[in-house]
Amino acid sequence: xxxxxxxxxxxSLLRVGFSEALAYRAELHVWVLSTTMPFIMMALxxxxxRDEPIGPYNAEGFVGYFLATxxxxxxxxxxxxxxxxxxxxxxxxxxxxxxxxxxLWAYAAENLGAVPMRVMxxxxxxxxxxxxxxxxxxxxxxxxxxxxxxxLLGGWLITFLANVCIGTMALFMESSNHVMDVxxxxxxxxxxxxxxxxxxxxxxxxxxxxxxxxxxxxxxxxVMTGRHELPETLLLLARQWIWVLVLGTLAVTxxxxxxxxxxxxxx
Amino acid sequence: MISVRGxxxxxxxxKRPPGLKAAxxxxxxxxxxxxxxxxxxxxxxxxxxRVGFLGPNGAGKTTTLKVLSGLLHPSEGEVRVDxxxxxxxxxxxxxxxMLVMGQKQQLLWDLPxxxxxxxxxxIYDVPQAQFKQTVDELVALxxxxxxxxxxxxxxxxxxxxxxxxxxxxIHRPRVLFLDEPTIGLDVSMQVTMRxxxxxxxxxxxxxxxxxxxxxxxVAALCPxxxxxxxxxxxxxxxxxxxxxxxxxxKRVMFRLEQPVEAARLTSLGRVVSHEPGSxxxxxxxxxxxxxxxxxxxxxxxxxxxVENAPLEEVMSELFxxxxxxxxxxxxxxxx
Numbered sequence: 001x002x003x004x005x006x007x008x009x010x011x012s013l014l015r016v017g018f019s020e021a022l023a024y025r026a027e028l029h030v031w032v033l034s035t036t037m038p039f040i041m042m043a044l045x046x047x048x049x050r051d052e053p054i055g056p057y058n059a060e061g062f063v064g065y066f067l068a069t070x071x072x073x074x075x076x077x078x079x080x081x082x083x084x085x086x087x088x089x090x091x092x093x094x095x096x097x098x099x100x101x102x103x104l105w106a107y108a109a110e111n112l113g114a115v116p117m118r119v120m121x122x123x124x125x126x127x128x129x130x131x132x133x134x135x136x137x138x139x140x141x142x143x144x145x146x147x148x149x150x151x152l153l154g155g156w157l158i159t160f161l162a163n164v165c166i167g168t169m170a171l172f173m174e175s176s177n178h179v180m181d182v183x184x185x186x187x188x189x190x191x192x193x194x195x196x197x198x199x200x201x202x203x204x205x206x207x208x209x210x211x212x213x214x215x216x217x218x219x220x221x222x223v224m225t226g227r228h229e230l231p232e233t234l235l236l237l238a239r240q241w242i243w244v245l246v247l248g249t250l251a252v253t254x255x256x257x258x259x260x261x262x263x264x265x266x267x
Numbered sequence: 268m269i270s271v272r273g274x275x276x277x278x279x280x281x282k283r284p285p286g287l288k289a290a291x292x293x294x295x296x297x298x299x300x301x302x303x304x305x306x307x308x309x310x311x312x313x314x315x316x317r318v319g320f321l322g323p324n325g326a327g328k329t330t331t332l333k334v335l336s337g338l339l340h341p342s343e344g345e346v347r348v349d350x351x352x353x354x355x356x357x358x359x360x361x362x363x364x365m366l367v368m369g370q371k372q373q374l375l376w377d378l379p380x381x382x383x384x385x386x387x388x389x390i391y392d393v394p395q396a397q398f399k400q401t402v403d404e405l406v407a408l409x410x411x412x413x414x415x416x417x418x419x420x421x422x423x424x425x426x427x428x429x430x431x432x433x434x435x436x437i438h439r440p441r442v443l444f445l446d447e448p449t450i451g452l453d454v455s456m457q458v459t460m461r462x463x464x465x466x467x468x469x470x471x472x473x474x475x476x477x478x479x480x481x482x483x484x485v486a487a488l489c490p491x492x493x494x495x496x497x498x499x500x501x502x503x504x505x506x507x508x509x510x511x512x513x514x515x516x517k518r519v520m521f522r523l524e525q526p527v528e529a530a531r532l533t534s535l536g537r538v539v540s541h542e543p544g545s546x547x548x549x550x551x552x553x554x555x556x557x558x559x560x561x562x563x564x565x566x567x568x569x570x571x572x573v574e575n576a577p578l579e580e581v582m583s584e585l586f587x588x589x590x591x592x593x594x595x596x597x598x599x600x601x602x
Contacts, residue, residue, distance in 0.1 A: 002358055005392060012389035016375060016382060023377035023418075094338050095373040100361040101390050263278065264338045 006105050013106055017113015028114065032121050035073050041194050042066035055199050056227070064136040065196055067129035068221045073193070074122040075115060076155040076216060080107045081180045084167025089175060094264040104164060104255060111160055140226045147233055151220040154240040158216050161247035168251065171258030186211075192218025198227075212247065215240035268442070268474050269312040269335065274344035276305040276330050276498075304330040306498035307344070314349075314441075317468055317475040319489030319506075323586050327498040328478040329368075332444045335476070336366040348442060362391055365435040369447035372427065373434055374419040380430040381415040384437055391438035398437065405433040408463055425456040432460065436467065443468065443475045449484055461487045482578035494582075496589045506578075513585045514576040516549045519558060524567035535562055549576070 021028060045062040048054060057065060084107070087093040096103035129137035139145050166183055169176035188194055191213035197205055208214045219236050222228055228236065282300045283293045305327040312318055320328040333339040334346055337353035337360065346353055351360035374383045388398045406412050409429045414422060422430065432448065445464065449457040465488055468475050479485055485492060485506070492509060494502035502509055518539065526543040535558050536548035550558045555573060562568055575581075 005358060005390075008392060009389045012386050016378070016386050019378055019382060020375065092371055094333070094366075094368070095371055097338055097356070098336060098361065098364070098366055098373075099387075099390050100358040260340050262338065264333050 006101055009101055010105065010109060013101075013109030014113050017110040018116060019113075020110065021114035021117045025117065028117055031077075032074070032118075035070065035077070037188075037193065038066040038069040038073065041069075045195065055196070057196060057199070060133050061136065061225075064129055064133040064225050065221060067125055067132075067137065068224045069193060069217060071122040071126050071129075072152065072155065072217055072220045072224065074118040074125075075152055076159050076220065077114075077118065078111045078156065078160040078163045080111055080160055080163035081167035082177065083107060083110075084164065085170045085175055085177050085180075088167075088170040088262070091264050093262065097259070097262075104251070107164065108160060112156075136225055138226075139224060141230070143230060144223060144226055144233075147237065148220065148223045151215075151223050151237060151240060154237070154244055155216045155220045157244045158212050158240070158247060161244065161251045162212065162216075164251040165247060165254055168254040168258045171254075171261050187213050187216065190214065191216050192221060196222075209239070212243040215243050268314040268316070268349055269310075269476075270345070270347045271311075271331075271335070272309045272345045274305055274308050274331065274334060274346060275303070275342045276327075276334060276339060277342045278302045278304060303498045305334070305341075305495075308495065308498070308500040309344075310493055310500065310503055312474060312476070314474055315468070315472045316491060317465075317477070317489045319485035319492040320476060320478040320495060321485060321492055321582060322478075322495040326495045328495050329446050331495065332366065332446050332476065332478060336364055336444050337361070338366075362438055363440055364442045364444065365438075365440040366444040367431055367435050367446065367448050369428065369450035372419075372431055374427065374430055376420050377418055379416045379418055380411070380422075380434060383419075383430075383434045384415070387434055387437040393438055397439075401437055401439060402433075405436060408466070409433055409459070425452045428452060428456075428460070432463070439471060441471070441473050443473050445475065445477045445479075447479055448477070449479060449481055457481065457484065464488060482582065486578055494585060496586060497593065501589050502585065507575075509585070510575045510578070510581050513588070514581045515552055516576065517552055517555050518574045518576055519548045519550060519555065519562070520572045520574065521546045521548070521562060521566065521568050522570040524569050527566055531566065535565075 042063055042065075045054070045057070045066070046059040049057060049059045049062055053061070084093070087096070093103065096106055099106075126137070139148055162183060163180075166176050166180050169179055190197070190208050190211055197208045197214050197218045200208065208218075215236075219240055222236075223233060278301070279299050280302050281293070282298045283289050308327075308331065320331065322328050330339065334341050335348055335353055337356045340354045348360065349363055351357055351363075353360065374380055375386070384398075384402055387393070388395075393401070406415065409432065411429060411433060414426050414430060419427060419430065428448065428451075443464070448464070449460050452460065461484055464475065464477075467473060475488065477484065477488055490505060492502070492504070492506050493500060494509070502512075516537075519536070522545050523543075527546070529538065529541055532538050532541060532546050532548065536550035536554070539547040539549050541547075548558065548562075559571065559573075562571070
């Protein structure tokens with residue numbers, strides 16, 4: 001599909017994604033409830049750190065960290081893996097394939113279309129975080145703000161592209177929902193969602209640096225809460241975008257190969 | 268316009284008997300079987316032609332349509348649609364075709380059809396003026412005015428199918444693939460859809476391939492039919508010629524002023540039905556005039572009509588013939 005055609009149609013796809021998110025607002029609220037794990041972790045870790053800091057985090061630091069985690073999770077969420085699985089199994093992917101625009105762009109737009117609704121949930125939490133922990137809740141240096149946006153975009157792209165890779169596996173193995181379950185377990189443990197990755201043993205922190213999960217949640221949260229100096233932030237940002245490129249290439253390759261096997265069941 | 272040569276589409280399917288034991292066994296050892304959905308068919312369709320694909324369930328009609336629209340990659344053979352190889356799914360190709368499947372939908376489920384129309388306008392890059400003209404035309408012809416602002420999920424099946432068809436025509440495709448477009452619709456809605464599709468193809472010179480289990484759809488829309496059975500092409504030609512070949516006998520339907528004895532009818536031809544006020548006879552075509560004159564002189568006839576056998580019966584006979592032929596070939600190979 002031509003890039004020109006895609007660029008021209010993308011705003012309409014985004015508008016439809018937003019309209020659908022509005023239509024599914026009840027479901028969105030339930031999803032938001034299912035992402036409240038950071039609040040639970042915040043209660044646990046602040047209790048543990050009440051008497052003395054754990055690593056670089058005191059109780060206030062944990063509050064700022066986990067409120068930021070909640071905000072980042074809202075803004076980087078994607079569900080394309082379940083969508084693709086469902087559409088491959090039902091054969092409804094066929095209707096997307098008939099249009100002169102890659103379904104991957106359509107999935108991206110539908111997932112991004114929900115972001116404004118999620119911003120409405122995330123912003124009050126971010127404001128609350130500033131009121132509670134002060135300047136620790138947001139970047140303290142001017143460069144932190146643009147880099148936060150770049151890391152949020154990178155985090156969303158890694159989440160979305162991993163979803164596409166796993167969803168596309170349904171074209172090879174009939175259903176890949178359980179692969180997504182495995183991915184989610186690793187994500188919860190290794191992304192910084194349940195504890196800051198710097199608190200793990202050195203071998204785990206080293207491993208986490210080379211896996212994609214930290215760059216979905218941990219890095220944007222660390223940039224938001226001002227945990228790194230500029231050189232370290234840029235190094236981590238480079239690693240994040242290498243993962244974006246790797247997963248992007250993998251997603252497109254799997255998608256192209258998988259479509260040859262698409263059986264368009266039903267009808 | 269459409270050229271298909273030696274098309275084959277074979278699937279490898281996991282075969283498993285029912286039961287828990289078989290389920291456990293399939294964890295370690297899987298048996299596969301090859302299903303020949305389409306097995307070497309060839310045909311050509313000229314621009315502007317309307318062709319009906321007929322065949323029993325599982326014959327390979329829908330698979331052929333999916334290959335023609337680029338959804339499936341053929342296992343073998345050469346397929347071209349207006350100069351394009353469908354499996355390449357080029358933008359120019361996708362802008363020329365549409366596929367409506369009665370059991371699949373492209374309408375956005377929670378949004379009104381007008382949103383899908385607008386989305387298709389953007390995706391197919393339809394100029395605003397042409398879009399407005401097309402939508403106005405579709406709304407008027409398909410009587411959609413009340414429907415396009417309601418969420419799709421609140422529409423009835425018939426209303427939704429009309430909107431599906433309209434959404435698929437926003438970009439004015441030149442090739443229409445319709446798979447069971449009237450499935451589940453009531454008779455008046457079927458008539459509306461048929462007359463609309465016919466008017467569209469005539470007005471835009473569009474090529475149509477239609478599959479339908481409603482023979483009335485095929486009879487009303489398609490001067491040419493292609494019969495596919497067990498993945499093979501068993502007939503390609505005019506509808507009338509098929510009827511002449513398979514069931515040349517005519518049906519003579521009499522309306523009777525008063526009841527007559529069955530014996531008086533059997534002397535005229537094979538009795539298909541006999542009611543107190545009517546009777547239907549089946550007679551060879553060369554005997555129609557003689558039968559009519561004998562009936563008029565011997566029966567209290569108030570009205571009569573002569574027709575071909577119903578298409579459903581013709582098709583059922585053709586499929587039975589094909590099945591018998593396959594069984595006989597298999598028997599010869601076995602012996």
